[in-house]
Amino acid sequence: MALPKRIIKETERLMAEPVPGISAIPHEDNLRYFDVEIHGPASSPYEGGIFKLELFLPEDYPMTAPKIRFLTKIFHPNVDKLGRICLDVLKNNWSPALQIRTILLSIQALLGAPNPDDPLADDVAKHWKADEQAAIEKAREWTRTYAQPQPQPAS
């Protein structure tokens, strides 16, 4: 099945005008599958980290939201162990007018502002509540441990 015009346009634009701190590159053999990198926002515990995510555009995209999850381990109350993200625009509030670009920006924003009212990772959230300072420190530590830029394999 031919790739819909919408996906082609979005991809072109993502390549031509990349969002600062975010990259999304489609697989050559599957143009619905994207490798995503998001830079941790400044003055957040994720600052300095580069987080890898995978993004897939389902058959009926944009009528349904893209599927997206963190591949890099991250200590965040809205991201669970499997990297799944609790974000309203990926669920009930998805609109076909939203784009890959806007979704990735929302995720970046979520890193800058964890939403403790809607926790996805129980233990992380518990920790966050019990001792916010320690939790932030742990998030920093995880960022240093798991999200440090690694030399890109030549490709």
Place this chain on the structure above:
Amino acid sequence: MALRMPLRRVAPLIRPATAAARSFHSTPRALVKVGDEIPSIEVLHETSPGNRVNLAEEFASSDGYIVGVPAAFSGTCSSSHIPSYINSPKLKSAGKVFVVSVNDAFVMKAWADQLDPAKQTGIRFLADPSAAFTQALDLGFDGTAIFGGVRGKRYALKVVNGKVAAAHVEPDGTGYKGELACPFFAIVRREHRSLPRAWLRGLTRLQSAAATIPPTTRKRKAAEATILSPTRETTSNKKPLASAAKVEAAPPTPVTTGMDSDDDFMSHGSSDDELLLDDSGDDMSGPDDFDDEDFDEPDPEFGLGSKELEAPRRQAHIVPFKVFDPADIQKQQDDIVDEVNMILNMSKEDAAILLRHFRWNKERLLEDYMDRPERVLEAAGLASTTTEPPQLEVIPGFMCDICCEDGDDLQTFAMKCGHRYCVDCYRHYLKQKIKDEGEAARIQCPSDGCGRILDSRSLDLLVTEDLVDRYRELLNRTYVEDKDSFKWCPAPDCPNAVQCSVKKSSLDRVVPTVECRCSFRFCFGCPNPDHQPAPCEQVKRWLKKCADDSETANWISANTKECPKCQSTIEKNGGCNHMTCRKCKYEFCWMCMGPWSEHGTSWYNCNRFEEKSGSEARDAQTKSRTSLERYLHYYNRYANHEQSAKLDKDIAQKTEKKMVQLQSASGMSWIEVQYLNSASQSLQTCRQTLKWTYAFAYYLARNNLTEIFEQNQKDLEMAVENLSEMFEKPVADLSDAKLKVDIMDKTSYCNKRRIILLEDTATNLAEGEFFP
């Protein structure tokens, strides 16, 4: 006209001339005088401009009243005066009553429909579009400032023999300051409130009062109907007729009352103080008058208040309910939409959207709308509505943001919010919403963050043929699903809904069992089929207990819970404790099942959970102490009857065959073999009751009531088994007339035992005797 006739009871309202003089004295500026003839001019319009009325001719044959109001829909008159008048027992003796206002015929008709939708009062609403009639009486005033022209004063004229016999004219022509001086007040007095809320309440009360049988009667009727023939209980589309009949059947108002009324009419001055004082000591505000209580709940209220339980003919084990077929439901929706459309003066489409937005809570809609119309419209996705019909457009150079197509002939659509997409995308989007997500009433503009809801006109334009039925069905469903007092009949393929206003808080004292027209019996308080006499909570506990030993059951209790609001089962997936019910959208906490909104500050750890876990642990302990043997005693009997009930179902199927065989073998008619069907039906119903008596008994603490209960249980059990045996007889025996009588006797005995048991249990339950 036919409906009006019975209302015109002759009641000679003779008043002394002095009284008339007094009355007139109080309204010195009015030019119409006692003794004046009603002007014979054909200028008044009734219902439509083509239908002219000459009041002189109308009063040639009958006496009555002319009541003038400055404007149709004017607040004070709508809220209190006309309603109180309509509801006055004295109306019956009033003769012909005309309400006249300087308005056009259509406005007047709309008002009339509003106030007296059933046309049960006999009051006739006449428009005086040119103000000619009003001015002929010299009762006009310059209302330019408020109404933009000449208007009529607020007045009331009593007409006897074609002449003014009494006149009561509000001294202050504009009327709005001196509302207490409304002449209606002198006829029937009632609380006056001028707030918009009160006005609306007045209207809605009136709607329910006028459109239906008076609530007390209605309640009783419903209860009777249910008792007499639960299967036949249907809702009538002929409410106006029913209520008209009721009015007709009412005993004539004693003449003395009429005298009183007239006396009041004559003697009360129009000073506000005087009337205000008078109001407090009014002998007419007694219970016969306009009982406020009855109108506080605009929905037909079959609540289980003390009143209900005391009703003499009411059986304790039967709750009033009504069955509605799809046409009834449609009509109810249409009516309520019409009403809001009228009151708020907006299109029906918008009224429907607002109603759905408010989950069909009309009162809340009206109140909120009165307070903050803009916010309500905004919230419902109706901000900046215009009346232009929606249409598809081709816009040169347009590119659709969803599919990125941009052909020159691309059909596009946008609502008033201006978010434009191509029609294909719109349709694709709607298909997704309607088919996959089952949404209809609250589909929003596809644009991110735009909350605008697709109105039904836009949807008519966009929804493709294959989805229309589904869409309409979903829209219709909101009416039933949004109302706590409605439930769909759970029988497969049954399109009916049942209304029953049992309160959640009373479920420990009553087992609200209803029967659909399709003959399926089910509980209104929980998702189970008929489980009388056991209360819902017990049934839930019992079923859970019985299922506890299975692995699946364990998984279910760990991973699914029921939405605290709508009781649909929700499966937890993922770690997030913030649950949103797919069905009713209620947001709650998985840990404590409390509303999510209450977790705003204590953002993760739910404190409430700790309390709960403690009590659950204690519960578990109690349970473990319960003797297993005791449980097994009841469980075995329960399970046994459940097993038998399955066999009874087979019997029912076989019975149908038997009935056919019997007809051909014995020459009995179809009617004559119906007794077998009844027997099989009661066998099933009684067996169901019997089964649940064992769950009930398990939770029953031992006291002297237990013995009575167990005796009743035993009697029913015997009756059921005896009846059950009858179905083992070969067809050949059934043609024996003696056996037929025997079966019929056993059937009715079985039914009787069931009623006795249920009635006894329900009474004690309601009084809190079983589980204090």
